[in-house]
Amino acid sequence: MKKLLIVGVTIGTLLGTAACSNTEDKAEPKSEQVSEKTTKTEINQVKTINNIEMKITGDKIVKDDTLKTDQELLEVSFDIKNKSKSDYGVGSGDFYVKDKDGKKYLMYGNEDNFGAVIKTKEELKGKGYYAIPKGAKDLVVVYDKAVDHSKSEKTIEWNVGTPK
Structure with a gap:
């Protein structure tokens, strides 16, 4: 038993x-x-290239009546600090947005796009505007210096996900 x-x-x-x-x-x-x-985003993540610290502090869809009906305007907020020993020029045109299929969306002509020469040990905050398709998802913002096409500098990317 x-x-x-x-x-x-x-x-x-x-x-x-x-x-x-x-x-x-x-x-x-x-x-x-x-x-x-x-999808995990990289908003507020600092990335450095040539002693220049770059950070995307936010992104959102903003209203714009000048776009085609199948487009939206993406506003990306940047914070860039020059930690190098020389002045550094940067602006919205040095960045582009790409979707999950790799399609690129360049800077949209808006008077509020940022751009300036940042003196050593100074910082630049500004907004860049990019026309993207309505409902675009899984977006990535890429820094690819517009003036220097030698490709001696690598690009850096931030996954910003799906803007709201």
Whole structure:
């Protein structure tokens, strides 16, 4: 009788353990699916190139009646600090936006686009404007200095996700 009881408890424990482990396996893919849908952004992440610290502090869709009906205007806020030993020129035209398919969207002509020469140890804050398709998702802002096409400098990118 004792042996039968021990065998029964052992079988019950094994079945319970197997049932719990199957439940955990089923739960994991759901959490992976959620993380795939939620894209992490790099807003407020500082990236440096040639001792120039660049940060995107925000992005949003703004109203603009001059665009085509299938476009929206993306406003990107920048904060750029010159930590180098010489002046550095930078502006909205040095950046572009690309979507998940790699299509590029260049600076949109807006009088509020930023651009200036930043003196050593100084900072420039400004906004850049880019015409993107309505409903564009998974966007990336790329720094690719417009004046220097030698490609001796690498580009840097920020994943800004889907603007609101």
